């Protein structure tokens with residue numbers, strides 16, 4: 243047995259080596275960098291330097307607030323929307339199912355830069371189709387890019403557009419794995435379609451929903467592209483700056499690697515903490 | 529009264545017709561088994577009675593009331609699925625009470641029905657468990673329990689025992705029989721296992737490829753099959769079929785000569801018109817209808833290949849001089865020791881070329 247394990251490890255060795263050098267080491271290294279003052283040459287070990295700054299940095303708390311706000315509003319709305327889409331996709335009444343499945347999944351495949359450009363156009367103040375539509379139903383134009391609240395809404399709309407279909411496909415796969423005869427039994431039990439959804443589909447889909455939530459939480463914690471490209475580097479005035487953007491600004495604009503590492507670790511720790519709470523809340527009770 | 533009547537029932541999937549006009553009359557309290565090979569349309573027929581499949585043609589009535597357009601839940605039926613179809617995330621108790629709870633049945637009544645079903649099926653001590661933590665037999669009981677709490681007029685079973693091992697199957701078979709006596713409800717039961725059909729049924733409906741081949745009491749089907757298919761399907765080991773030819777008639781009936789064996793002639797009384805001499809026919813002999821040479825009937829020489837000893841009885845796998853396989857049942861004490869023996873055909877059935885019984 244031990245012999246066979248040794249052989250297996252020898253086969254795994256090349257992968258483990260690369261994994262250690264390019265994954266494990268950077269993770270450890272960046273953790274150590276977060277304890278160093280990196281604006282001086284040479285870098286110097288100063289445990290409180292970056293972490294101390296983090297605790298009192300208004301820019302950090304602004305980014306944290308924005309990130310959590312997006313998390314709390316956008317993720318549940320998106321999952322609910324994805325659920326509705328999945329139910330529709332799963333309906334036997336639907337024609338051309340493949341087409342819809344493709345259409346829902348397509349946003350994920352579209353290049354981030356291209357989609358951001360299209361969103362900027364669609365939401366532009368004077369020429370955007372969105373404001374034209376608002377006008378046509380008698381609503382006033384919205385200046386999406388220069389006020390904080392509409393800008394945040396825009397980010398959430400964009401992220402939702404991009405990822406709702408993706409989650410819908412995952413939920414659909416989960417739905418299709420529930421055996422048909424369970425629903426037939428419920429139908430014979432005189433249980434309405436709506437109750438079947440709430441008492442059978444939702445509970446049986448719980449693991450898949452949790453999976454989607456965890457993926458979305460991790461994704462939103464790292465949110466970068468949309469506020470960078472659509473609202474131009476977290477504009478207006480840092481109103482849509484996320485932790486991912488702050489990290490980028492510190493690491494790559496100011497070359498303050500120590501502080502950027504501290505931000506990165508905070509993001510990861512938050513994502514893990516929220517996910518654990520999530521898993522604990524939805525654990526299998528018995 | 530929970531009678532079930534099918535008149536000219538047809539089922540099509542697209543252009544594909546899978547049930548071709550079924551007529552079945554099921555009496556109140558009767559236990560009727562649909563039996564037939566895989567794909568013959570048993571489940572489809574059952575699901576049409578349940579309302580899970582549309583009826584493409586004909587009429588289905590339950591308790592004298594036409595149900596073609598009645599919702600499944602309003603037909604007064606309950607169904608037990610082959611896969612059990614239990615709600616995996618609910619305890620046994622919740623599985624049993626789910627339908628009643630969802631439809632606002634009074635709690636006291638729900639509790640009473642669940643308790644009674646659990647007692648009938650002896651699953652009272654499993655009430656808090658999830659289906660995953662039950663054995664196959666226990667799951668089966670829960671599935672049946674879920675049907676019982678609905679207090680239906682008609683129970684429908686779709687191969688409920690096919691996922692169980694042989695021993696448990698026999699045990700559950702007895703339980704289902706007991707349940708039928710206890711509840712007195714009409715039961716329709718689908719299986720492809722003819723033993724199950726024979727042991728459970730008041731009446732059996734034999735299906736093949738969407739056609740009803742014969743309807744009758746188990747022993748009637750066994751003793752008096754209408755055609756080759758029913759004769760071969762009912763009984764285990766199955767009836768032996770030997771090719772033959774009509775050579776003439778005498779005072780006692782029609783005279784048949786086994787193919788390739790001029791000396792082996794059987795005289796069979798016929799009530800109906802006999803086919804003319806020279807027509808090809810098939811002689812069917814059940815394994816237990818072979819006797820020892822000279823016991824009466826027609827003697828036949830066979831070569832024995834294999835002997836299977838089952839204890840009290842034995843089965844001899846043999847070949848006729850013409851090369852046709854036959855299975856012969858014998859008392860263990862009377863198994864011949866030579867490889868070639870003469871046996872006698874004590875009783876036989878005659879079928880014409882199309883497979884219809886000649887009688």
Ligand SMILES: Nc1ncnc2c1ncn2[C@@H]1O[C@H](COP(=O)(O)OP(=O)(O)OP(=O)(O)O)[C@@H](O)[C@H]1O
Pocket residue numbers: 541546564565566567568569570571572573720
């Ligand atoms: N939804 C469907 N669409 C098309 N054809 C179907 C459908 N359901 C069943 N069939 C066909 O109808 C025929 C009868 O099927 P059915 O399930 O009733 O057979 P069965 O007698 O229950 O067989 P088994 O013993 O394997 O369960 C089969 O040829 C099957 O392929």
Ligand SMILES: [Mg+2]
Pocket residue numbers: 570571572686687
């Ligand atoms: Mg079937």
